[in-house]
Amino acid sequence: MTPIAVSFTLNGRPAMAATKPLTSARTLLREQLSVTSVKAGCGQGGCGSCTILVNGEPTLSCLLPAALLDGCEVTTLEGIGTPANLHPLQEAFYDSFAAQCGYCTSGMILAAKALLDRRPHPSREEIVAALSGNLCRCTGYLPIMEAVEAAAEKMAQAGAGTGQ
Amino acid sequence: MPAEELLLPRSAQEAIGLLSRHGPELLVLAGGTIAMGLVNDGAIFPAQAMSLHRAGMDGMRLLDGRLEIGPTTTLDRVANDGLPLLAGAAREVGGWAVRNRATIGGNLFAAPPYGDVATALLALDATVVIGGPDGSRTVLLEHFYRGHLEYDLGEAELVTGLTVPLPAGETAFIKYGRRQAAAPSVVAVAVRVAWDAGGAVAEARIALGAAGPHPLRAHGAEAALAGGPLDAESIAAAARAAMEDCDPPGDALASAWYRRKMVGVFVRRALERLGGVA
Numbered sequence: 001m002t003p004i005a006v007s008f009t010l011n012g013r014p015a016m017a018a019t020k021p022l023t024s025a026r027t028l029l030r031e032q033l034s035v036t037s038v039k040a041g042c043g044q045g046g047c048g049s050c051t052i053l054v055n056g057e058p059t060l061s062c063l064l065p066a067a068l069l070d071g072c073e074v075t076t077l078e079g080i081g082t083p084a085n086l087h088p089l090q091e092a093f094y095d096s097f098a099a100q101c102g103y104c105t106s107g108m109i110l111a112a113k114a115l116l117d118r119r120p121h122p123s124r125e126e127i128v129a130a131l132s133g134n135l136c137r138c139t140g141y142l143p144i145m146e147a148v149e150a151a152a153e154k155m156a157q158a159g160a161g162t163g164q
Numbered sequence: 165m166p167a168e169e170l171l172l173p174r175s176a177q178e179a180i181g182l183l184s185r186h187g188p189e190l191l192v193l194a195g196g197t198i199a200m201g202l203v204n205d206g207a208i209f210p211a212q213a214m215s216l217h218r219a220g221m222d223g224m225r226l227l228d229g230r231l232e233i234g235p236t237t238t239l240d241r242v243a244n245d246g247l248p249l250l251a252g253a254a255r256e257v258g259g260w261a262v263r264n265r266a267t268i269g270g271n272l273f274a275a276p277p278y279g280d281v282a283t284a285l286l287a288l289d290a291t292v293v294i295g296g297p298d299g300s301r302t303v304l305l306e307h308f309y310r311g312h313l314e315y316d317l318g319e320a321e322l323v324t325g326l327t328v329p330l331p332a333g334e335t336a337f338i339k340y341g342r343r344q345a346a347a348p349s350v351v352a353v354a355v356r357v358a359w360d361a362g363g364a365v366a367e368a369r370i371a372l373g374a375a376g377p378h379p380l381r382a383h384g385a386e387a388a389l390a391g392g393p394l395d396a397e398s399i400a401a402a403a404r405a406a407m408e409d410c411d412p413p414g415d416a417l418a419s420a421w422y423r424r425k426m427v428g429v430f431v432r433r434a435l436e437r438l439g440g441v442a
Contacts, residue, residue, distance in 0.1 A: 001168045021170035022203050022213055043204035045197050045262050046346070058261040063200040065193070067170050068217055111260060132345030133259010 006070040010035070011079025019066040026050045026061035028069070029076065037077035037106040048134030051107035052076050058114045058133075077106040080113060088158070089113055089151040098147035100138035107134045112148045120159075121152055167191075167203075171214040176295055176324045179219050184297045184320040190214055192322070194236050194270035197262055198278075221324065222267075233326040235269025239281060242268050247328065249335035249354060253284035256339040259346045269323045272305070275313055276374045276413055277348040283373035284337055285326065286381055287354035293325030300324065312377035333358030333367065336437040338430050342417055349374035350418045353430045357394060357438055365389045370402065370434075375410035375427050382409035385431060394438065403432040 003018035010033065017032050024043075029035040029052070041049035043062045050062045053075035081087035089109045092098070099105040108131060115122055115130035122130070127148050136144060171190075173179040183190060191210035193199045196217075202208045222234040224245060231247060240263040243254035250268075257263055257271070257280055271281040272292070282305070290305045297320050305326075308316050317323070335356045341347030352373030360366040368389040370382040384405035392398050412423035 001166070004170065021167040022200070022210070023166070024200065024204065044201040045258060048259055048261060051261050057264045059264055060197075060261045062204060063195075063197050063262075063265060065170060065196060065200065065213075065215060067172075068215060114260075129345070130260055133261050135346075 004067045006067055008069045008071060009073045011075060015074075017066070021065070021067065023066050024062050025052065025054075025059075025064040025066045025069050025074075028066035029061060029074075035076050035078060039103055039106055041103070046135070047104070048107045048111065049104050051110050051134065053110055053114055056114065056117065058111045075110070075113075077109060080109070087113070088154045089116070089148070092147040092151035092154065093144070096143045096147035096150060098139060098143040104134055104136040104138075108136065108144055112151070115148070116152055116155065120156060122148070124149070167210050167213050169212045171212065172217065173214065173219045175219055176221050176322065179214060179216060179221075180295050180297060180320065180322050180324075182214055183322055186212055186214075188319040192216065194267040195238065195265035197258070197266040198270060198274055221269075226330075229330050231328040231330065233268055233328065235323045235325060236267045237269075239263040239266045239268060239271070242281065247288070247331065247335075249284045249288060249331070249337055249356070250281060250328070252337040253280045253339070253352070253354065256280050256337075256341075256345075256352075262346070268326060272308065272323065273313075273315070276376065276378065277350070277415065277417060279373050279379050280337075280339055280349060280352045283352045283371045283379040284354040285328065286371035286379050287335065287356045287369040288328045288331050289369065291327040292323055293327060294321050295324035296321040302327070306381055309378040309380070331356055331358075334438045336434045338434045338437075339373075340426055340430055348417060351375055351412070351423055351426045351430050353427070353434045355431070355434045355438070357389065357435070359394075363393060364391055365394055365398075368402075370406060370431060372406065372410050372427060372431075375412045375423060377411065377413075380410070382406040382427075382431070384409045389435075394435065399432055399435045402435060403428040406431040 007016045029038045039049035041047035052061045081090045191213040193215045222236040224233050239254040291302045292308045337354045339352040340350045354371040356369040358367040368386040370385045373379045385402040388401040388405045407428045410427045412420045414420035
């Protein structure tokens with residue numbers, strides 16, 4: 001078997017790796033590139049914990065052959081904020097107690113980011129629809145939806161403040 | 165043993181050539197949302213796989229009163245731009261991230277209790293376009309299904325398109341799952357009814373998902389509606405007939421007995437949604 005070379009943009013920086021034909025993007029990101037915000041959940045597309053953004057689209061990295069990352073722009077939780085400079089969604093999840101065990105949180109925040117990128121002021125219904133593929137067994141979802149709404153508001157205010 | 169090779173054809177023609185060369189052992193991934201789950205589970209160990217991701221087989225276009233759909237068109241695209249019945253069914257599949265990868269062609273091969281979009285396609289009289297080394301042929305979706313995971317598809321053939329005549333009449337789709345989203349079906353029901361000038365049912369299509377070895381049409385239920393008004397009485401008769409037409413599987417979600425009951429309930433509810441109900 002010849003290894004497959006993939007090169008892509010990972011959180012704004014060029015990344016290169018050698019992968020195998022049906023190795024998942026999740027395995028490549030976690031085990032080769034140490035991007036551990038990408039969680040290994042069900043491996044079946046049922047839980048959403050491995051969600052990443054590929055060219056801005058929420059994608060389950062467990063169901064994506066890593067070879068198909070070639071040429072793509074990949075965003076993980078590491079790419080949207082840092083401990084010193086959290087993304088408004090991360091801040092809102094913290095403030096709203098929207099994370100308990102935290103296993104679903106990376107996927108939730110990335111799916112929510114993709115939603116807010118498209119719909120800066122989503123309705124509760126739109127939030128539910130956008131996050132319905134991400135399972136949380138701790139929170140009961142209500143704090144998560146409140147966090148997304150709070151982040152949307154915060155981002156709108158920040159946007160207004162900078163004249164954007 | 166990990167797979168040896170992942171082939172990435174650049175066209176449908178190239179994909180068919182690779183299929184002829186490698187034979188039926190070649191695992192074909194459209195979106196990969198079914199196949200990769202099996203690989204991750206260790207349920208299958210394909211030596212070779214082919215992804216249609218770059219084969220340019222996606223897209224939808226209206227042509228001469230029909231909708232032509234590329235098999236690798238994502239369910240997210242179908243949910244946003246498809247005919248109402250198809251969009252409604254596509255929206256019920258998985259979560260957003262699944263729909264971004266899952267394809268309408270792949271959904272034909274989703275074993276029950278999956279295959280909601282295929283169920284909607286059946287109610288629309290969809291035709292499957294199949295490409296092979298010797299050219300192209302078409303088959304009605306209803307006849308494409310031969311049994312559980314058995315299809316009218318040769319070893320070197322590939323689904324290269326779907327054709328849906330623009331539907332006459334009204335349509336409705338209801339999926340009943342164990343939770344409100346991202347759930348496999350207890351049952352899925354797609355209905356289409358067209359009326360004649362006198363208000364009688366001229367054409368009825370009732371398709372059932374998770375109610376047999378593959379998505380199927382409930383011919384007895386369709387016959388119960390034909391020629392008369394769509395009213396409480398004929399709807400009740402169609403619902404009873406649908407319970408006879410189906411052959412539901414039993415699994416962790418629902419027993420066969422329960423699914424049959426729910427076929428009756430949801431055929432009735434779907435038909436009651438149509439505006440022409442007397």
